[in-house]
């Protein structure tokens with residue numbers, strides 16, 4: 001197991017509070033959605049906007065599915081990752097338990113899209129999220145809903161380290177966590 005203390009420090013460094021409009025920190029440097037050091041990543045830059053989060057994003061040739069059209073998995077990746085920035089507003093680490101994407105129109109390579117996500121409700125350790133991906137004319141091309149489940153930072157320490165560079169390879173372990181985990185963060189709203 002990676003160092004839980006290091007993971008706690010990683011979370012504490014990022015947890016905020018973050019004022020309205022502030023750019024939010026990446027989940028970690030190698031994150032596929034937002035990590036600045038992931039050569040294959042989307043490099044999302046996400047800001048707090050009121051009670052939600054927002055980002056502008058341009059998909060490139062690495063993300064293509066049908067010619068000129070962004071792969072649905074890439075669309076799901078950025079919607080998931082953007083939704084995962086809400087944990088900084090909720091105030092606790094959390095992971096996606098379910099993600100549902102509606103693909104309304106083709107998402108195009110090389111076009112700027114505006115993404116927004118917000119928490120729609122909370123219930124015990126779960127929070128429910130809605131997100132949209134729209135073009136700059138305001139036409140929504142994809143939407144998602146997600147269920148996030150709050151976890152303790154030890155959840156992340158089970159499978160690898162978060163400090164910069166290549167992630168530590170996972171240890172042989174149960175792929176599933178045992179029992180319910182407590183969240184460590186302060187609830188902020």
Ligand SMILES: CCCCCCCCCCCC(=O)SCCNC(=O)CCNC(=O)[C@H](O)C(C)(C)COP(=O)(O)OP(=O)(O)OC[C@H]1O[C@@H](n2cnc3c(N)ncnc32)[C@H](O)[C@@H]1OP(=O)(O)O
Nearest residue numbers: 011027080081084093095096098147149153156177179180
């Ligand atoms: C250091 C910081 C770095 C911070 C880094 C943050 C990174 C974020 C990155 C972006 C997001 C990601 O990619 S996250 C990575 C992808 N996601 C994951 O790896 C999660 C994999 N899943 C798990 O590990 C596990 O399912 C847990 C730990 C989340 C929970 O396990 P569990 O305790 O056994 O519980 P489980 O059966 O899964 O159910 C959890 C609750 O969800 C409910 N539930 C399940 N599906 C639904 C549903 N469709 N609608 C309503 N509720 C649902 C269940 O009823 C239950 O409610 P109730 O009984 O409680 O009422």
